[in-house]
Amino acid sequence: MxxxxxxxxxxxxxxxxxxxxxxxxxxxxxxxxxxxxxxxxxxxxxxQVNSLIIAERLEYSTNDTGDAVVWEGQGWLGTDRNKFWVKTEGEYVDGEEIDEAELQLLYSRAVSAFWDVQAGIRHDFEPTPRRSHLVIGTQGLAPYWFEVDAALFLSDEGKVTARIETEYELSLTQRLILQPRLEINLAASADEEAGIGKGLFDTVAELRLRYEFRREFAPYIGVSWGGDFGDTADMVQRQDGKARGFSIVAGFRLWY
Structure with missing residues (x-):
């Protein structure tokens, strides 16, 4: 058989x-x-070795305390797995001086289809005291398409801080995009020289509506709210008494 x-x-x-x-x-x-x-x-x-340069925010901001030009951008060069990143953000106040400016140089490694681990250095050009930091963080796409950028910073003075940014893009039409954004900053200990208190010291919540004439060019308008908390709010009050609040913003989002 x-x-x-x-x-x-x-x-x-x-x-x-x-x-x-x-x-x-x-x-x-x-x-x-x-x-x-x-x-x-x-x-x-x-x-393949690819690259991207994107200005997430290039905008004019105005509120009761004054006007400012704000920028935030990043770029990378590398493969799907390994990339070198440059990140920068800052604020030019009242057409007189740069109030905030930072630059990050990072190496990233893909650890999954949606997440990279990043490490490198950050330098604060303004405000004083000018600090340098070691950086370790992660950047990627969370469930439900939330973009997340989170990092820990160890300064040259031994101070540890953290920053968490998340945003979401809601397509109202093929070209009209509504984008909420939230940024949270925390400190492991107080840094009076830098005007930072322990714990949650800074939060920014924003909403922008942009129109994409092309994917690479999109003007937008929006509102932004920023607030200081705890000991940080007390330090700000003692220094200049200017409390942050709501701002109207208008600008461009560009990428290449």
Whole structure:
């Protein structure tokens, strides 16, 4: 009586045939040619070197305490797995002086399809005291399409702070986008020289409506609210007495 092959046996045979078929060209081409071909194949499936430069916010802001030009942008160069990042943000107040300015230089490594781990340095050019920081953080896409950028900073004075930013894009039409954004800043200990208290010291909540004439160019309008908390609010009150609040913003979002 002939024996009928079982499903596991058939599976093993097909697996073996498939494995041989994947490398069938090795029998006809030399090792150097095959190595070059495989390298090109990998390059076409995620190993290309690409780049992106994006100005998330380039805007004019006005409220009861004064006017300001605000910028926030980032760019990267690398592959799907490894990238070098540059991030910058700041504020130019009343057409007179730069009130805040920082620059980050980071290396990132993809740890999943939606998340990168980042590490590098940050330098604060303004306000004084000018500080340098070590940075470790993560950036990616959370469930329900929330974009998240979170980082820990260790300053050259040994102070530890954290920043968490999240935003969401709601497409009202193909070109009209509503974008809420939330930023939270925390400190592990007080830093009176920098005017920062322990715990939650700063929060920004914003809402922008942009119109994408092209994906690369989108003017927007919106509102922004910023507040200081705890000991930080007391320090700000003692220094200049200017409490933050609501601002009207208008600007452009650009990328290349």
């Amino acid at each position: 002939s024996r009928i092959p079982t499903l596991p046996t058939i599976g093993l045979v097909l697996f073996a045939v498939g494995a041989d078929a994947q490398n069938a060209a090795d029998a006809f081409y030399d090792a150097q040619a095959m190595a070059t071909a495989r390298s090109k194949l990998q390059e076409g499936h995620g190993n």
